[in-house]
């Protein structure tokens with residue numbers, strides 16, 4: 170085990186991909202095996218030292234940033250222990266990209282990886298990550314078969330899927346703990362907000378998405394699928410947004426079984442891609458779709474583009490053009506972040522998803538703010554899953570205050586529409602007030618109770634999901 174206590178060596182563990190700036194800790198333990206994790210957690214319990222688990226540090230909500238105590242980094246727990254045709258057993262610190270390459274070498278695929286492939290598999294499980302193929306295949310939750318975890322109280326437990334279920338009273342009884350699930354129900358849409366809860370749920374689903382608050386995940390077993398068949402990508406540049414919902418509805422009705430993803434970029438988003446793709450036609454918004462490679466299908470898509478008078482259609486069907494289309498999709502968040510970082514502007518970013526029947530209403534609501542607030546905005550993302558990222562870029566204090574009000578209004582609207590405040594990025598240390606709005610004070614109290622079941626001294630992932638002061642009320 171490597172122990173870092175020198176301030177300069179610790180600094181990189183006090184940041185992730187969020188703007189959270191309140192990081193602080195005394196030491197970082199870089200563990201090399203599970204036994205070391207058990208010892209650290211047990212010692213921390215004896216001395217009441219708070220612990221924060223650090224994965225790849227790509228999170229966007231400050232989850233791995235400690236506010237006090239010590240950090241346990243799983244970066245050296247990085248063995249791909251076993252990989253075969255159906256499943257893989259991985260240490261929590263395996264970098265997702267390495268896993269994808271290994272799976273590909275035996276013609277297998279792990280579908281729910283996030284766009285940021287430097288994340289660790291343990292981080293993905295802890296945030297219930299989803300990615301470019303979640304439209305077709307779902308999020309991480311669906312692929313986790315088993316978790317090994319050192320609970321916050323210092324006990325090594327193994328939780329396979331399909332073994333421990335909530336009974337009709339909402340209790341999950343095991344030989345290592347009994348837990349009462351929350352009375353709220355997680356909305357049945359893309360969601361990574363707080364502890365998962367559903368009638369008769371499986372215990373493993375409580376751990377998935379718990380953002381490091383219940384224990385240290387040391388190992389996971391995940392399901393693999395066959396390597397994907399050949400695919401092409403098409404990007405349709407439509408002349409404005411007036412027919413976007415008509416287009417969306419037609420695509421979902423006619424093409425869904427052959428689609429792997431469906432993304433949207435508004436005109437303001439396309440501005441940030443022009444430096445890399447100057448041929449983007451002006452005054453357009455874009456739909457990006459990945460589909461089974463089939464010449465007849467491609468022709469049908471082209472007919473659709475004519476019907477909607479697309480100003481241009483790009484096709485990525487050979488390896489070079491396909492990769493260029495992938496770059497198009499990946500560059501956007503990077504370019505947006507770089508542009509505003511340079512200007513010293515902090516973005517305010519919404520990660521809301523709602524049920525399909527209410528999606529149009531939510532987008533209409535966003536649009537009122539884009540048009541009337543005077544604040545620069547972009548709207549892009551996973552339109553196939555009714556999940557768009559609405560980002561605001563306030564330039565001064567007045568706009569900052571207004572952006573915060575807009576954020577709050579959008580959250581209220583999303584909740585009134587049966588949505589979630591965090592579809593993929595989690596809550597971490599920055600979205601608690603909205604989690605509370607989503608699940609009420611009672612729901613938060615239930616989360617506190619659950620945390621204490623796993624972590625009796627309330628040491629793990631302090632201030633993730635809810636302020637740690639609630640643990641000691």
Ligand SMILES: Cc1cc2nc3c(=O)[nH]c(=O)nc-3n(C[C@H](O)[C@H](O)[C@H](O)COP(=O)(O)OP(=O)(O)OC[C@H]3O[C@@H](n4cnc5c(N)ncnc54)[C@H](O)[C@@H]3O)c2cc1C
Pocket residue numbers: 185186221222223224225226227228229231232233243261282283284285287288289290291292293294295296297298299300301380381382384385386387502503593594597630633
């Ligand atoms: C450019 C960019 C694109 C992104 N795209 C996506 C996307 O498409 N989809 C998506 O879902 N997310 C996306 N993200 C967010 C991020 O990649 C995911 O949340 C990812 O799952 C975080 O993994 P990580 O290993 O980096 O975790 P970290 O940031 O290190 O930690 C995240 C949380 O998990 C906890 N944790 C980490 N490891 C463990 C463990 N072993 N045991 C217990 N708790 C643990 C931490 O304490 C923390 O609360 C993106 C981020 C960036 C910067």
